Amino acid sequence: MAERDIIIGIxxxxxxxxxxxxxxxxxxxxxxxxxxRYDSGPNGVATQCMDRTWSDCASAIRSLCEEIDGLARRxxxxxxxxxxxxxxxxxxxNRPVGDAWLWLDARAAETTRDLASHYVDAERFLATGTAxxxxxxxxxxxxxxxxxxxxxxxxxxxxxxxxxxxxxxxGVRATDPSEAxxxxxxxxxxxxxxxxxxxxxLKSRRHLLPExxxxxxxxxxxSAEAASQTGLLAGTPVSLGYVDMVMTALGAxxxxxxxxxxxxTIGSTGVHMRAxxxxxxxxxxxxGYVICLPADHMVTQVQTNMAAxxxxxxxxxxxxxLMSETGHPHDYADLVARIDGWLARSEPGQILYHxxxxxxxxxxxxxxxxxxxxxxxLSSGHRFPDLIRAVVESLGMAARDCYGAMDELPKExxxxxxxxxxxxxxxxxxxxxxxxxxxxxxxxxxxxxxxMMAAVAIGAYSDMESCVSEWVTPLLGDAETxxxxxxxxxxxxxxxxxxxxxxxxxxxxxxxxxxxGADAKDDASNPTQGGS
Numbered sequence: 001m002a003e004r005d006i007i008i009g010i011x012x013x014x015x016x017x018x019x020x021x022x023x024x025x026x027x028x029x030x031x032x033x034x035x036x037r038y039d040s041g042p043n044g045v046a047t048q049c050m051d052r053t054w055s056d057c058a059s060a061i062r063s064l065c066e067e068i069d070g071l072a073r074r075x076x077x078x079x080x081x082x083x084x085x086x087x088x089x090x091x092x093x094n095r096p097v098g099d100a101w102l103w104l105d106a107r108a109a110e111t112t113r114d115l116a117s118h119y120v121d122a123e124r125f126l127a128t129g130t131a132x133x134x135x136x137x138x139x140x141x142x143x144x145x146x147x148x149x150x151x152x153x154x155x156x157x158x159x160x161x162x163x164x165x166x167x168x169x170x171g172v173r174a175t176d177p178s179e180a181x182x183x184x185x186x187x188x189x190x191x192x193x194x195x196x197x198x199x200x201x202l203k204s205r206r207h208l209l210p211e212x213x214x215x216x217x218x219x220x221x222x223s224a225e226a227a228s229q230t231g232l233l234a235g236t237p238v239s240l241g242y243v244d245m246v247m248t249a250l251g252a253x254x255x256x257x258x259x260x261x262x263x264x265t266i267g268s269t270g271v272h273m274r275a276x277x278x279x280x281x282x283x284x285x286x287x288g289y290v291i292c293l294p295a296d297h298m299v300t301q302v303q304t305n306m307a308a309x310x311x312x313x314x315x316x317x318x319x320x321x322l323m324s325e326t327g328h329p330h331d332y333a334d335l336v337a338r339i340d341g342w343l344a345r346s347e348p349g350q351i352l353y354h355x356x357x358x359x360x361x362x363x364x365x366x367x368x369x370x371x372x373x374x375x376x377x378l379s380s381g382h383r384f385p386d387l388i389r390a391v392v393e394s395l396g397m398a399a400r401d402c403y404g405a406m407d408e409l410p411k412e413x414x415x416x417x418x419x420x421x422x423x424x425x426x427x428x429x430x431x432x433x434x435x436x437x438x439x440x441x442x443x444x445x446x447x448x449x450x451x452m453m454a455a456v457a458i459g460a461y462s463d464m465e466s467c468v469s470e471w472v473t474p475l476l477g478d479a480e481t482x483x484x485x486x487x488x489x490x491x492x493x494x495x496x497x498x499x500x501x502x503x504x505x506x507x508x509x510x511x512x513x514x515x516x517g518a519d520a521k522d523d524a525s526n527p528t529q530g531g532s
């Protein structure tokens with residue numbers, strides 16, 4: 001048995017943390033997962049316990065050690081990626097200042113709208129390539145600075161989730177070029193930008209921003225304390241991966257140097273991206289992200305939906321709740337297997353649905369914290385299968401909407417995420433975007449993406465391109481071409497989808513004003529509720 005022949009990739013999502021073992025050539029050898037959880041509260045609160053997140057990460061690694069014989073001595077390197085955006089504050093002795101504000105947290109909505117209305121925001125957008133939204137650490141820090149400055153006063157460093165885990169693994173406070181540049185920097189230089197920091201009104205908080213390091217070029221040793229908690233050997237090289245969105249896309253095929261190829265991750269959220277040279281980026285409007293790739297002068301142009309399969313989850317929960325009211329308890333998860341049958345019993349393109357079910361609104365290709373989901377075109381003849389079809393079709397419409405905000409629609413679409421397993425959904429996405437789809441056989445693309453960075457960092461590959469050619473390209477499945485009639489239907493339907501979305505913006509704003517007024521009355525009658 002060869003020594004040091006395994007790389008471990010950690011992918012810490014919002015609800016699940018996974019530890020995955022790969023051979024040096026990219027073959028998946030084993031995986032372990034530990035559920036994580038977050039807490040919701042009034043006024044858009046969404047937080048996660050930082051200590052619990054680290055404890056769950058260590059538990060996932062220990063579980064992987066139990067699955068693979070000799071894992072500790074065989075591990076050549078460990079890499080970590082995690083959920084993006086959000087704010088994880090660290091104070092004295094590297095202890096949490098409080099619970100992390102997640103990307104789902106909507107408290108910064110008002111501050112975000114105010115900052116985005118300033119003339120300097122246009123310059124900030126040109127530097128970062130990224131529209132300001134409530135998910136981002138910059139917006140959340142600006143809100144804290146205005147409304148709860150004591151949080152930042154008690155902090156010594158501000159981090160993202162993966163940065164917090166890296167700190168616990170190595171004792172090093174750092175962040176990566178991807179999140180650093182789209183939040184506080186310039187994607188061309190991959191460094192912090194004074195212009196951006198000033199635009200966010202955070203000049204006095206600049207000292208909280210950690211060192212930027214590239215995990216494909218530099219590692220730090222696993223600390224003795226982390227070794228005792230994870231079961232790995234102290235001194236094992238640890239690589240800080242990029243944000244999970246780009247790691248998942250890297251593992252699934254966004255960067256294979258195939259002209260016109262793009263990659264969509266259809267999970268709880270929808271992430272749609274294409275790889276381009278940083279000098280070729282053409283910024284349009286004021287939406288989306290530009291996120292660096294761990295490759296020379298390569299970035300991804302990205303549009304993200306706040307909610308993708310979360311819309312399907314909502315619809316199925318509604319159905320399960322109604323059935324349970326009759327005295328026959330149902331779990332919404334039990335209804336997932338029925339989706340394809342409902343799609344088969346419904347006609348395409350009969351109802352429009354905008355998939356803005358998140359309480360944080362939408363961020364791609366529009367940035368509007370007030371955006372909300374809704375059906376258009378209902379009649380008395382429609383039944384539940386028609387509603388489900390509209391919800392599923394909306395994921396294809398949203399993908400088309402996002403790619404349309406970039407220079408051109410993809411010529412080939414690589415898919416990853418749990419929803420990519422559904423042939424019916426793949427067909428809808430292919431028809432909506434108007435391109436063949438390919439699905440990677442890679443089971444854990446996010447963990448693979450950051451493990452690839454570690455593989456390059458320790459010299460197993462000379463560069464990312466050679467690693468991609470062995471870890472990614474051979475796993476791409478055959479192209480599935482769109483069905484012509486369905487493609488024609490969605491091509492005809494999309495302009496109505498986009499026009500309705502534009503027309504609904506003042507309606508969403510009016511509803512938000514109504515909600516805010518009701519919340520203000522509730523807060524006045526019960527001062528213990530609410531928060532910053």
